[in-house]
Amino acid sequence: TDFEDMKAISRHTRLLLGIEEPLFSRTITLPYRDNIGLFLERKGHAGVKSDSLTFSEFVQAEGLQDYAPKITTPEEKEA
Numbered sequence: 001t002d003f004e005d006m007k008a009i010s011r012h013t014r015l016l017l018g019i020e021e022p023l024f025s026r027t028i029t030l031p032y033r034d035n036i037g038l039f040l041e042r043k044g045h046a047g048v049k050s051d052s053l054t055f056s057e058f059v060q061a062e063g064l065q066d067y068a069p070k071i072t073t074p075e076e077k078e079a
Helices: 003-017 036-043 048-052 053-062 074-078
Strands: none
Touching: 053 074
16 A cells, blocks of 8 residues: 555566556657557556457557558569
């Protein structure tokens, strides 16, 4: 229940998951943070929508990266 313990647990969890610490003084002109960090923030809320949300659905819905698989033919790979 100690706040300092909570901060330490949060810091170590971020290290284990490889996500960056959210900075609350961050300006909106900076690019998006890492996708997994944004996904975990969204999943942190309770409810049916949050429980059923998958990482791939989140990335696609938020337009965070080109999620459609790019299929190339062997001829394109050689070029």
